[in-house]
Amino acid sequence: MIRNFDFIIVGQGLAGTTLAHIFLQRGKTVLVIDEPREITSSKVAAGVWNPVVFKKYTQSYIAPTLLAFNKTFYPVIEQRLEASFFHPRPYYKVFSNEGDVNHWRGKLHNPDVEQFLSPEIFTGIDTQAYNAPHGSAPILDCGNVNVNTYLASSAQYFESLGGYLPDTFDYNALELKAGSVEYKGNSADKIIFCEGLYARFNPWWNHIPFSPAKGEVFVIEAQLPENEAIVNKGVFIVPLGNNLYKVGSTYRWGDLENTITEPAKTELIEKLNELINVPYTIIEHKAAVRPAVVGRRPVVGLHHQHPQIGVFNGLGSRGVMLAPFFANQFADYLFENGELDIEVDAKRFTQTV
Ligand SMILES: Cc1cc2nc3c(=O)[nH]c(=O)nc-3n(C[C@H](O)[C@H](O)[C@H](O)COP(=O)(O)OP(=O)(O)OC[C@H]3O[C@@H](n4cnc5c(N)ncnc54)[C@H](O)[C@@H]3O)c2cc1C
Structure with missing residues (x-):
């Protein structure tokens, strides 16, 4: 029997976890698939957020906008998960x-x-x-997010909703249909890859120019x-x-x-x-x-040839600050006819494909 979801999300680091929460907040159903790895960028991260770039003492990229969003996002998720990980x-x-x-x-x-x-x-x-x-x-x-607590409590939550699969995603098993995808007995309107640096091995996103x-x-x-x-x-x-x-x-x-x-x-x-x-x-x-990319901006959006395939990546060294705001912008783009900032839109890299 086929299980139906609105989204399949591949990868449960800071990117995939945050995107899954934002989609759930919008009333969507989500299946998160993540290969259990002891070491990932998110699991090693210190989780610090800081709006100032040292040496030059300049403001980091759209810091006030990001901070304003995060101050609401993380505490709301803490409440939902009954966990504590957001520490100003x-x-x-x-x-x-x-x-x-x-x-x-x-x-x-x-x-x-x-x-x-x-x-x-x-x-x-x-x-x-x-x-x-x-x-x-x-x-x-400033402050820090205890990323390991955020990820672990989120995984439990996704599992409690019947939307968590600890497994390595097999690209060969993905079937592209008109306006949807199917993967090992699961169907979804879209699949969003949040694989960090492992996107280098993804047949649809291996053109992202990483600068790891x-x-x-x-x-x-x-x-x-x-x-x-x-x-x-x-x-x-x-x-x-x-x-x-x-x-x-x-x-x-x-x-x-x-x-x-x-x-x-x-x-x-x-x-x-x-x-x-x-x-x-x-x-x-x-x-x-x-998972930093050339130009040091997130990579958000849909594939230029297959709109049922998306990406959320390129969080570089600032995943804690960037993930909630741009996951939300992605949701606005998908559900509310919103715009993606040109500098984060994944299509910026397709001109060279
Ligand atoms: C030493 C260090 C310190 C850092 N300190 C900070 C900090 O203080 N503040 C900050 O904001 N950021 C920090 N960062 C950066 C932060 O870690 C990244 O911005 C963020 O973790 C990127 O998250 P991600 O979800 O894109 O990638 P990842 O964390 O790499 O997550 C990708 C996930 O996808 C899974 N995956 C990949 N491919 C597949 C597949 N085919 N099938 C199934 N699962 C798959 C992986 O197993 C992983 O769980 C630090 C990073 C490092 C290395």
């Missing part, structure tokens, strides 16, 4: 030198970022525990006084509770393996030693590859 927190930028402090001060009245930069320099963090001779200042409107960035993170155990704040100087330290902190992350291009490396370990240790003055133990070291 103070985020302290520790300055590297006096030039860095002056750069910050120079941006305090810049309309691009002033709403996110606090003028309260030299406040907040404990200078015994943190090495901050040039001071620090809080960035406003590998990252490595630690989980450390330490007694730090700022156990509710994120602190950053070269690396960020994100509180996980129970004296555990996520520390990261590195950036390497050209290595697509989820394997940990000695150079990244050395880099993280050196930067961590520059930032904190307390002893710590490394509990965990993990690596994954961010």
Whole structure:
């Protein structure tokens, strides 16, 4: 017997999970298919959101719009799942030198970022525990999503609705019909691929020009006084509770393996030693590859030849901030005749196909 859904979603990382919730909120039925993998970009991510780009102290891509949407989206989903994973927190930028402090001060009245930069320099963090001779200042409107809790509680929820299949998607088993698809006894109006970097192997989306960035993170155990704040100087330290902190992350291009490396370990240790003055133990070291694309914008929309096949990808290093707003824009496009931003529309890559 055929089971009917409005959508099949392939991939249950930040992209697929968020899209499934948005579709369910719109009253659609969803089957989520995800290959259970211990390591994925979403599972390794620190889940931090931060509206300011460091070094230049500029606003990150449409930050106010994204933050406004997320402040409603994540708490509503927390309630639905009866789980806690959305954590607004103070985020302290520790300055590297006096030039860095002056750069910050120079941006305090810049309309691009002033709403996110606090003028309260030299406040907040404990200078015994943190090495901050040039001071620090809080960035406003930051926090982190505990992505593993978000994904695990969502998987349970999708399963409770009869819409979850832990399996590797077999492209050869997909049948394209007029205005629908069929897959192993399941029928849907559309199938949306949310496979992150694995889209390189997808026959309909392997033309997406990825620019993948590998990252490595630690989980450390330490007694730090700022156990509710994120602190950053070269690396960020994100509180996980129970004296555990996520520390990261590195950036390497050209290595697509989820394997940990000695150079990244050395880099993280050196930067961590520059930032904190307390002893710590490394509990965990993990690596994954961010699904960034050329142009660094999400990839959203329908296939140029097969409108029953869609994609939601390209979240790069900012999946937590980008996923809810663009999943919602995708839903508006599909159900309300809304527009996709030209710079995120998947069709931008088909001219070269
Ligand atoms: C070290 C590191 C730190 C990061 N820190 C942050 C951070 O602090 N804040 C932030 O916002 N972002 C961060 N990111 C980026 C973030 O992880 C990504 O933006 C996001 O996870 C991308 O999600 P995704 O769902 O597109 O891809 P993925 O997480 O890769 O998920 C894809 C899913 O699809 C499944 N899949 C793929 N192909 C198939 C198939 N054929 N059949 C079935 N299932 C399939 C995979 O198993 C996986 O579950 C970080 C990334 C890394 C690597």
